[in-house]
Amino acid sequence: MKMRKRMLAAAAACVLALGLTGCSSKGAFPSENINMIVPFGSGGGTDLLARVLGDAAKEELGQPVVVTNVTGASGTVGTAQAAEADADGYNLIFNASGPMVLQPHMMEDLRYGLDSFRAVAGIASEPTCLAVKADSPYQTVEDLAAATGTVTAGHTGVGTLHHLFQVQFFEQAKLDYKLVGFEGGAKLVTGLLGGNVDVISTVVSEMYSYVDSGEIRILAVSSPERSPLYPDIPTLKEKGYEIEMSLDFFLMAPKDTPDDVMKTLEEKFGKAAQSDAVTKFLETGHIGADYRTGSEMEAKLKSDSEMFAKIIQDAGLK
The missing domain is CATH 3.40.190.150 (Bordetella uptake gene, domain 1)
Structure with missing residues (x-):
């Protein structure tokens, strides 16, 4: 009888504890x-x-x-x-x-x-960025904004952040443009270096080795302020574009x-x-x-x- 009373008391205490604290039967988390x-x-x-x-x-x-x-x-x-x-x-x-x-x-x-x-x-x-070949005629955002004719831009898929970033930039810059999708970052970079597109957009971290090797130049980033990781790269906001992504x-x-x-x-x-x-x-x-x-x-x-x-x-x- 005493054992039964102890079991009932323990069960009542557990129910009360669960009701008061919402604790899990698994015990203290985690x-x-x-x-x-x-x-x-x-x-x-x-x-x-x-x-x-x-x-x-x-x-x-x-x-x-x-x-x-x-x-x-x-x-x-x-x-x-x-x-x-x-x-x-x-x-x-x-x-x-x-x-x-x-x-x-x-x-x-x-x-x-x-x-x-x-x-x-x-x-x-990570901000997304505008990147070109190091020997591109577009050495600055201003150069790109002054382009005549159609600018071709590569991204990694319709509806990605980088694709929507490009739509925003080219519309605000009032440029004629053609967007080209690539399957993955490696093919995107190959397309740029091979001259298949004029500019690409992706996160800065994926560009760093190419920047260090002198193959690619980053024109601007989409962050609201310059990053301490790359303080020399301007933001699009400081260039007059309403783009923060x-x-x-x-x-x-x-x-x-x-x-x-x-x-x-x-x-x-x-x-x-x-x-x-x-x-x-x-x-x-x-x-x-x-x-x-x-x-x-x-x-x-x-x-x-x-x-x-x-x-x-x-x-x-x-």
Whole structure:
């Protein structure tokens, strides 16, 4: 009888604790591996940054962060899977801008949206750029804006950030232009160096080795201010263009993740994002560190989504 009373008392205490705190039956968070989806292929820039962040977070969380690549449909397959995962803090997604602020305006019937997630932290960002061959007649943005005839510009796909960036620039510069799509960054650079296009747009980090070798020249970047990583490269804003775009990298959780769990995730991953390991990785890769709190990242994504929705509509892409 005494044993039965003890069991009933324990059960009542558990129910009371769950009601008051919303705690998980798994115990204090985190008590097991945290799963992090990356909706892009293994070995790519997003994947590598996610793994460095995960390793740094392990030191803070006391639990391993297991990265799983779920690819397909420009990142939307993995993003949809993450949106539908258990909202217990053990399921996260490390994502880039496209699946969250571009694809929802380009693709039909996606099973998620911005409101499907809560942001844990923003980690880094990269501006896109205008780049030409080093011996191009366009040595400055002013040279390009004064071009006569049709300027050909290469990008890595319709609806990508770099494609929409080019649409914005050429329309504001009032130039005749032709946009050419390439399958991947390597072919994009080959197209430029081979003289197939006059100018290309991609993130600055992918251009650095070609700039160092003297093959490519970057005319301007889309960040609001010059980056300390490349202080000699002007921004389009300072050249008079109303263009501010960035490729952001951030961590998110399903929308119903409890507040107390989110607080722990924000604290631990916030420290990891600013750790020596992550900072060194970003500096080595010429990627801008851009730590943001969860609420700051959510505001940035909302603003970007509204901006790209208008650009896509104005460009007749949907």
